[in-house]
Amino acid sequence: MEKISFLGLGHMGAAMARQLLGTGHPLTVWNRTAEKAEPFVAQGATLAASPAEAARDADVVITMLADPAALDAVADTVVPELRPGAYWVEMSTVGPDVVKALAARLGEGVTLVDAPVAGSTDKAAAGQLNVLAGGDVAGVEHVLAHFGTVTRTGPLGSGAALKLVVNAAVLGGVALVAEAMVLADALGIDEDAARTALANGPLRGAVGRAFAEDVHFDTSLAVKDADLAAKSASAALPVMEAVSEQFRRAAADPDIAHADIARAVTHIRHSS
Incomplete structure (x- = not known):
């Protein structure tokens, strides 16, 4: 089972990350306010001290962050740690231009998927979101399915758009x-x-x-x-x-x- 790291445990992120508990995937979590990660650690997740630590050795990195600035700050430390073959699933609402700029920063062999979601925290808690997934989704579609229905939207950036x-x-x-x-x-x-x-x-x-x-x-x-x-x-x-x-x-x-x-x-x- 892929090692998954989930970065960003706000209202939506926490509800989504809970869908990965008990799935058999080793789960690492990170949040700027570490206290929000404590319930996940109590249920078997590993707490990372930094985004870089979370991304290191991960097969799939998922980000659910507040805005483009937060994503950019996380990317500064995550990008150098991603190994060839890893997937980065960007699920924040940041727009297609930010997604394409992020893709340009990634090393060879790292696949970026943009997969923001439609639905609020109630749908997230029930695993009933509509995942709007752009790019090469095939390798992570089974992971995204834990959050709800996956809709393939087209090329990279189309989900964000x-x-x-x-x-x-x-x-x-x-x-x-x-x-x-x-x-x-x-x-x-x-x-x-x-x-x-x-x-x-x-x-x-x-x-x-x-x-x-x-x-x-x-x-x-x-x-x-x-x-x-x-x-x-x-x-x-x-x-x-x-x-x-x-x-x-x-x-x-x-x-x-x-x-x-x-x-x-x-x-x-x-x-x-």
Whole structure:
């Protein structure tokens, strides 16, 4: 069984890494805050003191990090440690340009796969994510299948690109629901009546996500994703830019910055 190293145990990363426990793969974990790795060590994983240590001798390195800057910092120490034949599965939301730049840094014989995921922490905990996998996926598809359904998206970078499309639609829908509720509030419409009417229309999924509980999509990361989407298009995306600004204003509140985007919906409603 391949030796797997999982780097990044935030809300999504921790839920995903748990799917690898008990699979027979020797699992090494690393997180910037080491305390978050303690439950994994208690269940048989090995704690690495650094990303370099985690990558050393690994057959598969999986990264689930916050943003391009975090990935770049990890890459500085991981790249020299990857041996020929190893796979690096990049599952963060960083966009296709960052993925291609990372590929250019890798040594001969190291295979990079971009495989961000669609779905929130509830789907991650249930192993029911949609893995959007670009590049030469065949060698790691059986590993990715532990996280959910693997969708092959095309060449390297295509998974990262499709993730931006998916997140742009999700965040745009959630922001639109928030503003629709602002209108409903202004018109004196009962909240339950407004939510039910919206849920019975084409925004059903967005309504569910806007008022979701027990899931987590960090509002500050939503800002990052919306910005990435807006900057990645060759043409202007004025709606996406407006969505980004809505979440940015919400994230300026320290009580909301690292809360789920459902809290941002409340902020939009009450600050409009």
